[in-house]
Amino acid sequence: MAGDLDFSGKTVLVVGGSSGIGNGIAHGFRERGAQVHVWGTRSDPADYDPAEGxxxxxxxxxxxxxxxxxxxxxxxxxxxxxxxxxxxxGTVIYKRGEFAPEGWDRVMAVNLDSLMACAAKFHDMLAVAQGSIVIVSSVSGFQANRGNPAYAASKAGAVSLTKTLGQAWAGDGIRVNGLAPGLVDTKLTTVTTEHPDRLRGAMARIPARRLGQPSDMAGAALFLASPLAAYVVGQTLVVDGGLSL
Incomplete structure (x- = not known):
């Protein structure tokens, strides 16, 4: 079983791997032998603050x-x-910014449109390698998200895209699956985690009684990309400590 999680000699690209959940996933693959590439939005790696994950x-x-x-x-x-x-x-805009056309367009461009663009760009390479895609969505893709219509809609779209590409590309030898994080301790969730009252309310709804960590998401991604999940296609694994229950 341990050998199934050995990615030595494999090449992995984590889009959004410069911080937060993506960074945790990137290091999960790196620690298991993969050469890991990450995409981010800043000009230089030195521009990233370790305090931001x-x-x-x-x-x-x-x-x-x-x-x-x-x-x-x-x-x-x-x-x-x-x-x-x-x-x-992924991105999110608070203070009802997603109700405005500019906010809606920005979130949809990053959270949904770019998923298809990136998947299409690397389809042929993945087909040759008989590789896999892991799409990170959110539990917000399965429920309402007050104040963030674009975020919720884009994540629901990501879940549906996972199913559709899973069906469409399985015959090409590409397995497409996804994972849906709950409340994970990253810079995108500081609107909750840095406010004691909000955090207490959130924690009360999580049966596991703790926030998720990027390393928790890495475990799920490693499984989905490994031979252990060889017969898993088009599924989104909810990784939320029971929050959505």
């Missing part, structure tokens, strides 16, 4: 703004083989 040691970094489809298409990756593509890009 960014650790780029041992990872190959590239700046790609996935909100711009043209930038995705123009990027020339420094590898010619890809075994695992993890799509973990």
């Amino acid at each position: 960014s650790d780029l040691a041992g990872l190959v970094y590239a700046k790609v703004n996935v909100a711009d489809r043209g930038e995705i298409e123009a990027h020339v990756p420094p590898f010619d083989r890809l075994d695992v593509l993890v799509l973990c890009q």
